[in-house]
Amino acid sequence: MALTHVQEYRDAALAKQWIAAIRELNIGSMRIMEVCGTHTMSIFRNGIPAVLPKAIELISGPGCPVCVTAQKDMDGFVSLARQKEVILTTFGDLMRVPGSGSTLQQEKASGWDVRIVYSVFDALSIASDNPQREVIFCAVGFETTIPTIAAAILMAEAQGLNNFSIHCAHKLTPPALNALLERPDVNVDAFLLPGHVSVITGMEGYREVFGRHPLPSVIAGFEPVDILRAIHMVLRQKEAATPLLENGYERAVSETGNPKARAIMWKVFDGTDAVWRGIGLIPHSGLVLKERYHRFDALKKLGIHLEDTPEPPGCACGEILMGLKRPDGCPLYGNRCTPMHPVGPCMVSSEGTCAAYYKYAVSNQ
Numbered sequence: 257m258a259l260t261h262v263q264e265y266r267d268a269a270l271a272k273q274w275i276a277a278i279r280e281l282n283i284g285s286m287r288i289m290e291v292c293g294t295h296t297m298s299i300f301r302n303g304i305p306a307v308l309p310k311a312i313e314l315i316s317g318p319g320c321p322v323c324v325t326a327q328k329d330m331d332g333f334v335s336l337a338r339q340k341e342v343i344l345t346t347f348g349d350l351m352r353v354p355g356s357g358s359t360l361q362q363e364k365a366s367g368w369d370v371r372i373v374y375s376v377f378d379a380l381s382i383a384s385d386n387p388q389r390e391v392i393f394c395a396v397g398f399e400t401t402i403p404t405i406a407a408a409i410l411m412a413e414a415q416g417l418n419n420f421s422i423h424c425a426h427k428l429t430p431p432a433l434n435a436l437l438e439r440p441d442v443n444v445d446a447f448l449l450p451g452h453v454s455v456i457t458g459m460e461g462y463r464e465v466f467g468r469h470p471l472p473s474v475i476a477g478f479e480p481v482d483i484l485r486a487i488h489m490v491l492r493q494k495e496a497a498t499p500l501l502e503n504g505y506e507r508a509v510s511e512t513g514n515p516k517a518r519a520i521m522w523k524v525f526d527g528t529d530a531v532w533r534g535i536g537l538i539p540h541s542g543l544v545l546k547e548r549y550h551r552f553d554a555l556k557k558l559g560i561h562l563e564d565t566p567e568p569p570g571c572a573c574g575e576i577l578m579g580l581k582r583p584d585g586c587p588l589y590g591n592r593c594t595p596m597h598p599v600g601p602c603m604v605s606s607e608g609t610c611a612a613y614y615k616y617a618v619s620n621q
């Protein structure tokens with residue numbers, strides 16, 4: 257069943273072949289974590305849990321960049337929005353994520369200048385058009401996004417743009433996998449590894465994690481056939497009792513990924529420990545601007561110090577991001593917390609597990 261063209265990955269007949277192949281393997285129970293919010297959405301949208309044997313459980317991991325952004329950083333974005341002569345620019349997903357007392361959407365409604373952009377380069381253009389004002393970009397995202405943000409910093413430097421800065425809440429994926437697997441309460445048998453992130457990291461980005469924790473691990477694409485095929489690949493590994501790191505997204509991911517993109521990223525940023533929402537501090541899982549680029553650090557530039565702030569009482573986002581709970585295990589799910597009135601980011605983000613579950617799960621389970 258070699259796959260070559262995008263349409264094939266949505267082909268119902270081909271999907272049925274993979275479902276049949278999965279059902280032929282009788283390997284007992286298995287908990288497979290997808291480590292990407294786009295996978296989560298695709299899995300729910302395509303009703304994949306309903307066609308798998310009951311013993312195969314798909315659980316969501318910390319793969320939604322908005323969902324893993326610490327409350328402290330959300331509060332930081334709100335603080336920055338409230339500064340005089342600031343234009344705060346952000347991707348749309350962050351607008352409705354609750355901070356401790358407000359959201360960016362509420363700040364915008366209150367009159368502060370918060371603008372949705374589709375690319376960090378839009379923020380650079382706004383900075384160029386508004387030289388008297390500080391234009392700040394809310395930098396969230398994983399390896400997929402980070403090189404572009406780094407390129408924007410280099411471009412701002414080259415253009416002499418002195419009124420552009422970022423608040424960096426970027427996260428790195430492999431250290432989070434290590435941290436998850438080192439927790440005694442986390443119960444994961446296999447990983448579907450994130451396709452987009454892997455375009456940048458390559459297979460080699462996971463070798464250290466796999467060496468420490470050799471679980472069946474397959475990099476997966478995002479179409480239903482991609483996901484079914486990747487599930488079949490991890491099941492085959494379990495059947496053979498031979499955990500492997502395999503590439504199921506060959507049309508986009510190579511062994512070495514995109515070294516140029518990583519070089520740009522490491523030119524601008526240094527690694528640091530970072531707090532993940534609900535999970536806590538994970539060593540070497542975040543980024544800070546290198547000293548040479550401190551003038552692009554919004555908090556430093558405006559002299560703002562952030563305090564740790566507690567997460568919303570009762571919100572189980574952290575447990576959901578570690579596969580310890582399903583959304584309907586959160587006492588607030590569907591009553592106090594809905595997409596219209598979200599309590600935590602997992603219900604807001606277009607890649608959030610609670611949002612996906614709310615939108616699709618009832619009809620798919």
Ligand code: SF4
Pocket residue numbers: 570571572573576583586587588589590593594598599600601602603604610
């Ligand atoms: Fe948090 Fe709402 Fe999800 Fe509960 S349902 S974990 S409160 S986002």
